[in-house]
Amino acid sequence: MESAEPQDRGKSPDGALVVGVVAARTGRLAGLGDPLDFAASYLRPRLARLVNGGRTHPVRLVSRDSRSTADGGRQAVRELVADEGARIVVTLAGTQVLPAVADACEEARVPCVSSTFxxxxxYYGRGASDTTPFRYTYHFCWGLDAIADTFADxxxxxxxxxxxxxxxxxxxxxxxxxxxxxxxxAPTARARGHHLVDPPAYTEPATELSGHVEAFAAxxxxxxxxxxxxxxLALFRATAAEHGATPRLITCSRWLAYPPSTTGTGGRPAQANVATLVYWTPTLPHRSSLDGTTAAQLAEAYEQATGRQWLQPLGLAHALFEVAVHALRTADDPTDPAAVAEAxxxxxxxxxxxxxxxxAGPVPNxxxxxLAGGQWQPGRHHDYELxxxxxxxxxxxxxxxxLLVNR
Structure with missing residues (x-):
């Protein structure tokens, strides 16, 4: 795919290098947008300029609301590119929204970096192959095979x-x-010696899960x-309880990165004692490439600014901006989206x-x-802690x- 020339695109009104941010701020995924929204607000005053090849460029972070829909995500990309002259876009979260944002960036020939998917x-779900990668869209995350290994542990x-x-x-x-x-x-879990029982799939939002409960019991x-x-998950646990079934352990990947909030049976959060993935915590030894901020300091800044418990996606949201700034600093021409994508x-x-x-792969882009394995358990500083x-x-x-299990 040929790259559009910079003069054919929208330009930033003030000549700044614009990092576009697509985050859900309204709609059902609004809570998932909190980490990225915070990271943008936290870093905005710290990223006023950058140096590329000895030349200093002004930088602006500009956000648009995906409205928690694929169409909203695509519209956000169009606005960021046409109206703001975004040279790179960052986003995370949303099973339907994230791929839509990435696809819109690929179509617009503007680099995009995403995570938490x-x-x-x-990669394969958006139509790439081992020999035909994307040109403009990049991602960092764990894989389904890594989830299976973590859950098998x-x-x-x-x-x-x-x-x-x-x-x-x-x-x-x-x-x-x-x-x-x-x-x-599935293949990774089976290779570890486990037998999977997979009843007919349900459609979200689920209205009836008794068939799953019965199939598992059988x-x-x-x-x-x-x-x-x-x-x-709350519906499943309530349905299982009605059938007199209590799984020894539930492992769940999606949504479990966030502190428990959805109420289930007996007034307990649906996530209580559910085992899940651990990919970022304040105890990690890592630091920001921008200013040396530690994982612990970032979590503390979030809690002080919001009054809420730190979130796993916070570290990945911050890293999105680190990657975007690194690409703009090291690109042969930071005003050329193709050069930024190559960076x-x-x-x-x-x-x-x-x-x-x-x-290093595992595939281009x-x-x-x-990952490590974790569980939401009653905590000392919060009702439930990871x-x-x-x-x-x-x-x-x-x-x-x-590990806490039901006996």
Whole structure:
């Protein structure tokens, strides 16, 4: 695909290098937009200018609301490119929204960096292949295979090897790609010796999950894995309780990065004691490439500014801006989107979210983030806190608690 010339694009009114930010601020995903919105506000005064090749350029961070919809995300990209002259766009979160934003950037020939979405769904789900990558859109995250390995560690911690596991998967991208026999969650879990019970998929938002509860009971599955929303997870737990079934352990990837908020049975959050992924915590030893801010300092700044509990996506949201600024600093021409995209593709950078390396794969356009296993448990400083239960990586967060299971 040929790159558009800079003069053919919208230009920043003040000549600044504009970093466009697409974040949900209204609609059902508004809470998911909080980390990126905070990171933009936190960094805006710190990123007034940058130096590329000895020349100083003014910088502006400009945000647009995706309105929690794919159409809203596409419109946000159009506005950022045409009206603001964005040279690079950053975004995270939203199963439908994130791919729409990335696709809109690819079509507009403006680089985009995104995160918090399994890389196989991002890459293959948007139509790329091992030999035909994207030119303008880049991503960093974990993969479905890494989720499966992390959850298998937790299943084995809870009940030993070779378990029967019920799959609470929807008919959307998360569920469909989890089932994929080549690149999904399922083949990795089976390779670890676990048997998966996968009833017919449900449609979000779920209205009836008794079929799943019954199928799991019939198969003797006392472990359940899912990528459900908090609402659907609460429905599943309530339905299981009505059937007299209490899974020994539930593992869930989606939405569980955020502190428990959705109320389930008995007044408990749906996420209470659910095991999940750990990809960023204040205990990580990483620092920002921009100013040396530590993970702990970033979490503290968020809590002081918002009065709310720190969020896992906060570290990745901050790292998005680190990557964008690094690309603008190192591009052959920071005003040329094609050159900025090429700079992202050769980026190797230590960030507050850890080291990111687009030269290492696993496929073009993607850098990976390591995972540990965790669980939302009653805490000392907050009602529920994310405890770290497994530590498969040397530079990951330290184990902080034992796994809680239902007996």
């Amino acid at each position: 399994p890389w196989q769904v991002y 937790l299943w084995e911690l809870a009940a030993g090897p070779g378990r029967t596991v019920g799959c609470l998967w929807n008919d959307g991208p998360q569920g469909t790609w989890s089932r994929d026999e080549k690149r999904g969650f 198969a003797g599955a006392d472990l359940v894995t899912s990528a459900a929303t908090g609402r659907d 992202v593709g050769r980026t190797r950078l230590d960030t507050v979210a850890g080291p990111l390396d687009w030269t 993607v850098a990976t983030v390591p 405890a770290v239960l497994t530590a498969p990586h040397a530079d990951g967060p330290p184990v902080s608690a034992d």
